[in-house]
Amino acid sequence: MTAPRPSAQTVFRVTGLGKVYRTGDVEVHALRGVDFTASRGEFIVILGPSGSGKSTFLNIIGGLDRASAGEAWFEDHELTRLDEAGLTRYRRDHVGFIFQFYNLVPSLTARENVQLVTEISRQPMTPQEALALVDLEDRMDHFPAQLSGGEQQRVAIARAIAKRPDMLLCDEPTGALDSKTGIRVLEALTRVNAEIGATTLVITHNAAIQEIADRVVRFANGAIASEHRNARRKPASAISW
Amino acid sequence: MRALHIKLRRDIIRLWPQALAIAMVMAAGVATLILGAGAHDSLATTRARYYETNRFADVFTTATRVPEAVATEIAAIGGVASVDTRIQKIALADIADMAEPASVTLVSLPGYREPTLNRLVMRSGQAPDPEADDEAIASEGFARAHQLTAGSTIRVLINGRLRAVRITGTALSPEYIYALGPGDLMPDDRRFGVLWMPQRALAAAYDLDGAFNSVAVKLTQGMPPAGVIDRIDTLLADYGGLGAYSRKDQISHAFLDAELQQLKSMSRILPPIFLLVAAFLVNMTLSRLVALEREQIGLLKAMGYGPWAVARHYLEFVLLIAAAGIIIGFVAGAWLGTGITTLYAKFFSFPFLVFSRNPAVYAIAGGVTVVAALAGAIRAVAAVAWLPPAAAMAPPAPPRYRKILRGHIDLTGLVRQSSVISMRHLSHFPLRTASGILGMALAVAVLVGSLWSFGSIDHMIDVTFHRSDRQDATITFTAAKSEAAWYAASRLPGVLRSEPFRVAGVKIRHGHVERRLSLNGRLADAELSRVLDGDLRPVSLPETGIVLSQQLAEILGVNRGDDVEIELLEGDRRVITQPVSAIITGYIGLSAIMELDAMNRMLGEGDRVSGVHLAVDSAAWNQLFAAVKATPTASFITLQHVALKRFRETLAENILIMVTVYVVLAGIIAFGVVYNLARISLSEQAREMASLRVLGFTRGEVSGLLIGELLAIVLIAQPLGWLIGYGFAAAMVEGFTTELYRVPLVVNRDVYAKASLLVLAAAAFSAMVVRRRVDRLDMVQVLKTRE
Incomplete structure (x- = not known):
């Protein structure tokens, strides 16, 4: 199979992506033939109710899960054909993840959590640079237990971007935070999106967040229900919920 | 079935490999106690029953020739119930x-x-x-x-x-x-x-018509033998009496006693250690296992279950595991105990066997196990069951880590962050780390404590048969002969070298401690049957004084230079005082040795020899045997290679079989501990592992983290385990030591190496399990849930 010729801008391309979970005799269709592309540097917000398939989608394109049908291409790598080691390599070199529950290593300081990633990356920034991007230089030597939720999430962002990823995948990054802290986290996200040019996908329940995106995709019943571009992006500081 | 019971069943099914490993550790502890005590009790009961049924005598003696009429006088001694007179000859x-x-x-x-x-x-x-x-x-x-x-x-x-x-x-x-x-x-x-x-x-x-030369006496119930022995000795003094002795000095009884004592001390030392080690490990693993259930406990409480109901649920969980362990232990212990008793019974000639099942032993083994399991569970459940449900459901307050050595040492750039994670885990939970290290160390220790005896017995054999008694054969004459008999023996076919020896029955005494033994006289510089000092160097026998084996010296409480009393049991029955001129190494029997001429002077019967030690040309054995069979004065011939073979076989049938069983049980304990520690660490760190996988760490790197931690614990535990194991071995040696033989405490390096290798093998297997688990780690599942 030859790679679909991507346009200069396209970093990500998915066609007919399907995912079926089998539990016993029951089949759950989490994704049904999703087609999707993303351009370099694009900031995309994915909305949708619980069970709409958006997290499954994010997990597959992030190399955390495997599709049951269809193709997913990152540049000229066909993700859907990569083996376990290939997927690990892909995550290590190209993808940064941010989760609702930070998932920092509690026994490492902020700097060390970032270092954890820079040690295994090809062209990382220094931990200090990454933490500066999220305004946490002065909290570098604190352990997660000594940081607030928002600070922990910003460490998670610094950890995700330190490798200079091509894709930044965020699953409910503000889900566990209050509005004010959440906005600071979103500011950090838009800033790194602009500065390192990583294509950023943010999954959220929170419709208010869609205004900071280049493009908004809505998932329902395992498929993309609608899609629109914002004529003008609002800065994160201009939204509230 | 109530919902909580269904949960209980499912939890057991879900955790079956761990539950089984814990149950096996318990079973090993329980089984050792039961088999050790069971074998001893069964043999002791069998012997007692046999003695009673067949009226085994209490006092024995031999003499030269005693007129039958004296039997009536013996029977008349107060405390004598019955007398049997016999003729007994070799x-x-x-x-x-x-x-x-x-x-x-x-x-x-x-x-x-x-x-x-x-x-x-x-x-x-x-x-x-x-x-x-x-x-x-x-x-x-x-x-x-x-x-x-x-x-x-x-x-x-x-x-x-x-x-x-x-x-x-x-x-x-x-x-x-x-x-x-x-x-x-x-x-x-x-x-x-x-x-x-x-x-x-x-x-x-x-030529003993109307006479006898051997007496067996049964005493009335509860009669101490000492008085009767003195009376018999007096009665037989004129008839060449060789001194009466009680069961304690009767060969068959004494050896059986020694074996029983060994079995008893093996069952009194090793099994309790095993049981306590198992109990500690069960306590540790169960408390960590239950601690992992924190969220579930919170959930149950949120639904309205009271703290006692929750506590009971988890106590039932550990009791089920304990019950499995105890049942396996009972069955295995009873089975092994019966097997070992049967082996012993075959070795000792018993006409029947009484299997003793002492309910107290079962109760102790079961009780200790249950208490250990419950204590482990209570420790963990109590920490959670009384918290408000919301607090219980929330993860425990995140641990506040500290920099190693408070950040005084900057390891940046020297150590990978993954190693920093391991180091901080280990240093942040000092109690957990310490109990892990202690657990592994005990695993090593129980192995060292049971493996050492093989090498020690080899050492004992080496010293006895290869360095000390190096003769090929020993001929003992029917009675002490003149030196001509020695010259005749040295001219037997195939004899390369011959050395005479003299033996005489004596009582050796210091203060009120007394032992009955054969005093041995040898050439000052014997080459075949040598005397070795504490450093195993041959000693030249001094012209005066008596040389004692270390154990005899300890029993009598004498040092070099002290005097001991020697009472001759034959001839004129004089009592002579001799200084102790040296203390020597000897593992078999209590030995007292003198220079041959000095001994003959002391006995006052001229230059006599009791037998000869021979070095024999191995091609000439058959001619030698033929000649000995035709020699009327030779009462028996002992062959060193046959003795060595029998010695090994006998030990193999006794101590070593028992020890082998212990080694296997120690192996099970070691394995169970390592496996459980690895599995529990994995559960505790699953979330962190998944995070690292998401960040792009490979499976190998992630499992390496956990395995590194495990390895650190295993490695730190080794020297500690060797040390504790040496202590176990030293305690065992005390138990092995009888007056018939003393097992030296020799813990060779190979014992430590074998114990460590076994534990490392268990660790390697556990590492493989961890690796497989990490491979199956569901990253998404773990990360989507709150910590």
Whole structure:
């Protein structure tokens, strides 16, 4: 199979992506033939109710899960054909993840959590640079237990971007935070999106967040229900919920 | 079934490998206690029953020739219940299927009645005709070793005359449960047997008509033997009495006692250690296992279950595991105990076996296990069950880590962050790390504590057979002879070198401690049967004084230069005082040695020898045997290579089988511990592992983290385990030591290496399991849930 010729801008391309979970005799269709592309540097917000398939989608394109049908291409790598080691390599070199529950290593300081990633990356920034991007230089030597939720999430962002990823995948990054802290986290996200040019996908329940995106995709019943571009992006500081 | 019970069942099913590993550790602890105590109790009970049924005597003695009338005087001594007089002699037997001569003890049977004491248990055939002079009952083991049945004939050198003796039957006797031949270290049914012949025949052969030379006495219930012994000695003094002795000094009884004592101490030292180690490990693993259930406990409470209901649920969980462990332990312990008892019974000639099942032992084993399991669970449940549900459901407050050495050492750039994670885990939970290290160390220690004996026994054999008693054969004469007998022996075919020795029965005394033993006289610079000092260097025997083995010196409480009293049990029965001139290494028996000439001077019977040690040309064995069989003065010949073989076999049948069982159980414990520690660490860190996988760490890197931690614990635990294991071994040595032999405490490097390798193998297997688990780690699942 030859790679679909991507346009200069396209970093990500998915066609007919399907995912079926089998539990016993029951089949759950989490994704049904999703087609999707993303351009370099694009900031995309994915909305949708619980069970709409958006997290499954994010997990597959992030190399955390495997599709049951269809193709997913990152540049000229066909993700859907990569083996376990290939997927690990892909995550290590190209993808940064941010989760609702930070998932920092509690026994490492902020700097060390970032270092954890820079040690295994090809062209990382220094931990200090990454933490500066999220305004946490002065909290570098604190352990997660000594940081607030928002600070922990910003460490998670610094950890995700330190490798200079091509894709930044965020699953409910503000889900566990209050509005004010959440906005600071979103500011950090838009800033790194602009500065390192990583294509950023943010999954959220929170419709208010869609205004900071280049493009908004809505998932329902395992498929993309609608899609629109914002004529003008609002800065994160201009939204509230 | 109630929902909580369904949960219980599912939890057990979900955690079955861990539950099984914990149950096996418990089972090993329980089984050791039951089998150790069971084997000892069964044998002790069997012996007691056998002695009682067959009226085993309490006091024994031999003399030269005692008129039958003296028997009435012995019977009249206060405290004597019954007396049996006999003729008892040692003779050489020439058996068709054996090149070397065998030794037999001839024991007379009273005319037309059964002996009143030491009654035989007929195993086949019948008693000889009391009038026949060539019929005998053979001891069962000896008969079996030579396929002798009723009607078989063997040739016995009776009082210098070779006579054909017809076997009429086989029997067992409580007097020869441990059938040790003269001069032998271990029983050997092939080379030694007992022949019971009619009184008349032996009296005629040994010119003992109307007389006897051996007495067995039964005392009235509760009568201490000391007084009776003195009276008998006085009565027999004029008839060449060799000193009466109680059961304590009766060979079969003494050896059996030593074996029982060893079994007892093995069951009193190792099994409690095993049980406590198992209990500690069960406590540790269960408390960590239950701690992992924190969220579930919160959930149950949120639904309205009270703290007691929750606590009961988890107590039931650990009790189920404990019950499984106890049942497996009971069954395995009873089975192994029966097996080992049967083995011992075969080795000792018992006509029947009484299996003792002491309920107290079962209760102790079960009780300790249950308490350990419950304590472990309570510790963990109590920490959670009384929290408000919301607090219980929330993860425990995140641990506040600190920089190692408070950040004084900057490891940036030197150590990978993944190693920093491991180091911080280990240092942040010092108690958990310490208990993990202790657990692993105990695993190593139980292995060291059971493996050491193999090497120690090898050392004992090396010293005894290769450095000390290096002769190929020993000929013992029927009685002490003039030195001409030595020269005659040195001219026997194949003899390369010969050294005479003298033995004499003595009581050796210091203060009020007294031991009855054979004093041994040897050439000052003997090359064959050497005397070794504490550093195992040959010692030249001094011209004066007595040399004692270390154990004898300890028992008597004497040092070099102290005086000991020596009471001669033959001849003029003088009491002589001698200084202790050296203390030497000797693992077998209590030995007292003098220079030959000095001993002969002390005995005052001129230059006499009791036998010779020989170095023999291995090509000339058959000629030598033929010559010895034809020598009327030789009462028996001991072959060193046969003795060594028997020694090894006997130990293999006794200590080593028991030890092997312990090693296997120790292996199970070691394995269970390592496996559980690895599994629990994995559960505790699953979330972190998944995070790292998401960040792009490979499976190898992630499992490496956990395995690195495990390895650190395993490695730190090794030296500690060796140390504790050495302590266990030292405690065991105390238990092994009897007056018949002393096992040296030699813990060779290979013991440590084997123990460590076994534990490392268990760790490697556990690492593989961890690796497989990490491979199956569901990253998404873990990360989507709150910590």
